[in-house]
Amino acid sequence: MIDLRSDTVTRPSEAMRQAMARAPVGDDVWGDDPTVRQLEELAADMLGTEAALYLSSGTQSNLVAIMSHCQRGDEYIVGQDAHTYKYEAGGAAVLGSVQPQPLPVREDGTLDLDAVRAVIKPDDFHFAISRLFCLENTISGRVLPMSYLARAATLAREEGLGFHLDGARVFNASVKLGVDVREISRHFDSVSVCLSKGLGAPVGSMLCASRDLIATARRHRKILGGGMRQAGIIAAGGIYALQHNIARLAEDHEHAALLGLELMNVPEVVVDEAKLQTNMVFITPRDGNAMALGDHLASKGILVDYRSTIRMVTHLHITRQDVMTVVDSIKQFYR
Numbered sequence: 001m002i003d004l005r006s007d008t009v010t011r012p013s014e015a016m017r018q019a020m021a022r023a024p025v026g027d028d029v030w031g032d033d034p035t036v037r038q039l040e041e042l043a044a045d046m047l048g049t050e051a052a053l054y055l056s057s058g059t060q061s062n063l064v065a066i067m068s069h070c071q072r073g074d075e076y077i078v079g080q081d082a083h084t085y086k087y088e089a090g091g092a093a094v095l096g097s098v099q100p101q102p103l104p105v106r107e108d109g110t111l112d113l114d115a116v117r118a119v120i121k122p123d124d125f126h127f128a129i130s131r132l133f134c135l136e137n138t139i140s141g142r143v144l145p146m147s148y149l150a151r152a153a154t155l156a157r158e159e160g161l162g163f164h165l166d167g168a169r170v171f172n173a174s175v176k177l178g179v180d181v182r183e184i185s186r187h188f189d190s191v192s193v194c195l196s197k198g199l200g201a202p203v204g205s206m207l208c209a210s211r212d213l214i215a216t217a218r219r220h221r222k223i224l225g226g227g228m229r230q231a232g233i234i235a236a237g238g239i240y241a242l243q244h245n246i247a248r249l250a251e252d253h254e255h256a257a258l259l260g261l262e263l264m265n266v267p268e269v270v271v272d273e274a275k276l277q278t279n280m281v282f283i284t285p286r287d288g289n290a291m292a293l294g295d296h297l298a299s300k301g302i303l304v305d306y307r308s309t310i311r312m313v314t315h316l317h318i319t320r321q322d323v324m325t326v327v328d329s330i331k332q333f334y335r
C-alpha cells in the first residue's frame with residue numbers, strides 16, 4: 001500500500017513510540033504534566049514566541065486562536081480556500097460567533113492586500129468589527145513569499161488587526177526557503193503548527209503566541225473541551241517530532257518534485273506547477289476523469305485524494321521507489 005492521501009497518515013516510528021512510552025506525565029489541566037510543559041516550551045522557543053499551548057488538533061488550534069483574538073460579533077479576513085474557512089466546518093462562526101470575511105486566494109497562495117484593505121469595515125454599528133487577518137503557509141503546497149509576509153504584517157499593524165498564521169505546515173515552508181522558522185513566525189501575533197502531519201507525531205498542534213494570548217487561549221481550549229489530562233504520552237511524540245523530523249521534510253519535497261517532474265512527461269495529465277513547491281503534487285487528467293484514474297490507482301494499492309483533481313502528498317513513509325511505482329501505474333492506466 002502506498003498512501004499519498006495526506007501527510008496526516010504518518011504513524012509514529014519505533015523511536016517515537018519509545019519516547020512516548022517513557023514520558024513522565026501528570027494532569028495537564030492542573031498544569032502538572034512535565035512533558036506537555038516541555039513541549040510547550042520547546043515550541044515557543046523554536047517559533048520565537050513567549051508561550052505556546054498544546055491542542056488536540058489543528059482545527060482546534062485555529063479555532064482557539066480566532067476566539068482568542070476576536071469577540072462575538074467580530075470578523076476575521078481569510079482566504080476563500082483557506083483551511084480555517086473552508087475545511088473546519090465553519091467553527092469560528094458556529095462556536096465563536098465570529099464572522100468570516102473570505103477573499104479569493106490567488107495563484108501564488110496570497111490574498112491581494114488592496115482587497116484586504118478594501119473589506120476592512122469602518123467603525124459603524126451596521127458592520128461587524130474587522131479584528132483579525134489570517135494567512136496559511138504553506139497553502140496547498142505553496143510557500144508564501146517572505147516579502148509578502150512583511151507587507152501583510154505592515155497592513156495588519158497599520159489597520160489594528162490581529163495577524164494569525166495557520167502554519168499547519170510552516171516547517172515545510174521554512175525548510176523549502178532554507179530559513180529559520182522564526183523568520184516566518186516573527187511577522188505574526190499567533191501561529192498554529194501541526195505536529196501530526198509531515199512531522200509524524202500521532203496527535204496534536206501547537207498554538208504559539210504572547211503569554212497574554214496563550215492565557216486567553218487556555219480558557220477557550222477548556223471551553224471547547226480540549227483540556228487533556230495525562231497528555232504527556234502524546235506530547236512526547238510531538239517533542240520527538242520537533243527534535244528529529246524537521247530537516248527530513250526536504251526529502252518529502254524532493255520526492256514530490258520527482259513525482260511532479262515525471263508526470264509532466266505523461267501527456268494525459270496536467271501537473272499544477274504553481275503548487276509543486278513542497279510535499280504536494282496536484283494533477284488533473286485532460287479527459288476530466290479524475291475518478292477513473294483515482295479508482296485505478298486504488299485498485300493497485302495506491303491511495304490518493306481525488307474528486308475533480310488528484311492530490312498526492314509525500315511524507316516519511318514514501319520512498320523514491322514508491323514515487324516511481326506511482327508514475328508507472330499512472331502511465332499504465334493510459335496505455
Ligand SMILES: *Cc1c(COP(=O)(O)O)cnc(C)c1O
Pocket residue numbers: 056057058059060062083084136138166168169194196205
Ligand atoms: C490539517 C490542517 C489543519 C487542521 O489540522 P487537523 O489536525 O486535521 O484538525 C489546519 N490547517 C491546515 C492548512 C491543514 O492542512
